[in-house]
Amino acid sequence: MPTQRAVAYAIDKDLINERAYDGSRVPSYSGFALDSPYYNPDAGTPQHDPEKAAELVEELGGLEFELICIPTPESELITNIVKQLGEEVGMKISLKYEEQGTYVNRIFSKGGDYEAGCFRSSHFIEPDAIRPGLTTDDAGNLVFYSNPEVDQLLDEARQTDDFEERKEKYFEVQ
Numbered sequence: 001m002p003t004q005r006a007v008a009y010a011i012d013k014d015l016i017n018e019r020a021y022d023g024s025r026v027p028s029y030s031g032f033a034l035d036s037p038y039y040n041p042d043a044g045t046p047q048h049d050p051e052k053a054a055e056l057v058e059e060l061g062g063l064e065f066e067l068i069c070i071p072t073p074e075s076e077l078i079t080n081i082v083k084q085l086g087e088e089v090g091m092k093i094s095l096k097y098e099e100q101g102t103y104v105n106r107i108f109s110k111g112g113d114y115e116a117g118c119f120r121s122s123h124f125i126e127p128d129a130i131r132p133g134l135t136t137d138d139a140g141n142l143v144f145y146s147n148p149e150v151d152q153l154l155d156e157a158r159q160t161d162d163f164e165e166r167k168e169k170y171f172e173v174q
Helices: 002-010 013-021 050-059 073-088 100-108 127-134 148-158 163-173
Strands: 063-069 091-097
Touching: 002 050, 002 063, 002 073, 002 091, 013 073, 050 073, 063 073, 063 100, 073 091, 127 148, 127 163, 148 163
Parallel strands: 063 091
Antiparallel strands: none
């Protein structure tokens, strides 16, 4: 996970929000909105920290990858910002754009024939909605994430109607 953490520390979500959306969006640091009772502010989600990103890139002996996305003005602006931020901490990022149909088929085929892709992030109201992206072998898990402990916590959260118990499980997942 040092690779993913390096990228996460390199990305400045506030800068992207300012440049791409004139500050009108709320950057995502979780599958839950900042005002959701399920959002865990102590989860340790990586925030923009170029020094940590550079340290991780150095530990990895460098980091080079291709970032693919659909060819829209919005995505081109954002991927170029990501490329610039990554290069500032020693990454080598090449950008590739594919028509939406090709891109969606490639990502959802789950062939794993890409290194990094762009996705929109939603803030979920119903917490069980984060399940597909995190559960091992789920059709919605497009990044091949697998963690038996997270699978168990998501199952346990789904099976209770006790709000506090459910909240505790989602806090642990985060």
